[in-house]
Amino acid sequence: MGITKTESYTDQTLMLAGLFKALGHPARLAILQYISKQSSCICGDIVSELPLSQASISRHLQELKTVGLIKGEISGTSVCYCLNNEHIPYVSQFLIQFQTPNNPTCCS
Amino acid sequence: MGITKTESYTDQTLMLAGLFKALGHPARLAILQYISKQSSCICGDIVSELPLSQASISRHLQELKTVGLIKGEISGTSVCYCLNNEHIPYVSQFLIQFQTPNNPTCCS
DNA sequence: TAATTATATCGCAATATTACGATTAAATAA
DNA sequence: TTATTTAATCGTAATATTGCGATATAATTA
Numbered sequence A, B: 001m002g003i004t005k006t007e008s009y010t011d012q013t014l015m016l017a018g019l020f021k022a023l024g025h026p027a028r029l030a031i032l033q034y035i036s037k038q039s040s041c042i043c044g045d046i047v048s049e050l051p052l053s054q055a056s057i058s059r060h061l062q063e064l065k066t067v068g069l070i071k072g073e074i075s076g077t078s079v080c081y082c083l084n085n086e087h088i089p090y091v092s093q094f095l096i097q098f099q100t101p102n103n104p105t106c107c108s
Numbered sequence C: 001t002a003a004t005t006a007t008a009t010c011g012c013a014a015t016a017t018t019a020c021g022a023t024t025a026a027a028t029a030a
Numbered sequence D: 001t002t003a004t005t006t007a008a009t010c011g012t013a014a015t016a017t018t019g020c021g022a023t024a025t026a027a028t029t030a
Helices: A011-023 A026-037 A054-066 A085-096 B011-023 B026-037 B054-066 B085-096
Strands: A070-075 A078-083 B070-075 B078-083
Touching: A011 A026, A011 A054, A011 A085, A011 B011, A011 B026, A026 A054, A026 A078, A026 B011, A054 A070, A085 B085, B011 B026, B011 B054, B011 B085, B026 B054, B026 B078, B054 B070
Parallel strands: none
Antiparallel strands: A070 A078, B070 B078
8 A cells, every 4th residue: 555554563663664764765875975974064065966856855855854864954045954863873773683693594 | 756866876875775775664674573583484474473464574575585684495385584684784884974973063 | 186385476556755847935145 | 125045845747665355376285
């Protein structure tokens, strides 16, 4: 149905899935890397960095903001975006459980 | 368009985005956690663990397998799935760049 | 061989995502 | 006030995802 049975999962699982989902698009990864590369806040010159329209970049930025991966602040006519790394540790921590050695007797 | 301009990104970015995307659904996170919880290979009793139909679970398993997050091996009439942690370090490594301290002069 | 079991795939419907041009809104500059 | 600049939002079209019932496939068992 293209709709997810969200009521069946814990809040934590839903939150993590939301973060992963936001990270699950190459444009958003590129945006995050570009913002992270800058030492200070950058503004909408992401548009000139990526081969997407202003409208599309803006939508991706909103998605990243919604899940809390970036913050934005109006400054004049432009908007300054920067990383919000608050949630990154949860994501990294979650992945650790999958870093145990592969079971050698299993699915060779 | 619901289609991504994949030709604009590096293979590495596309691969990471694919992994994040696969992780970006609560059912798939739940499946991974369930598989990881078992000490040995488990089979399709994931179906009885999650509130999804056999067809839907099977689809999610295929997606996880496609991006290489799990491996599957036929054993009798059933199929044994287990984690493939091969790609996890890339994902974790990628996230490290975002773990630098937030710029305090930026987007208070 | 026929039935059973376990899983994958097909076909479909509902919803979501992606992208963009056009428009709107809000702040600044002329 | 009127332009200009910058970014968000609207509307639309194309494609993707999610989910399930039904069916197919493949190995096992009777």
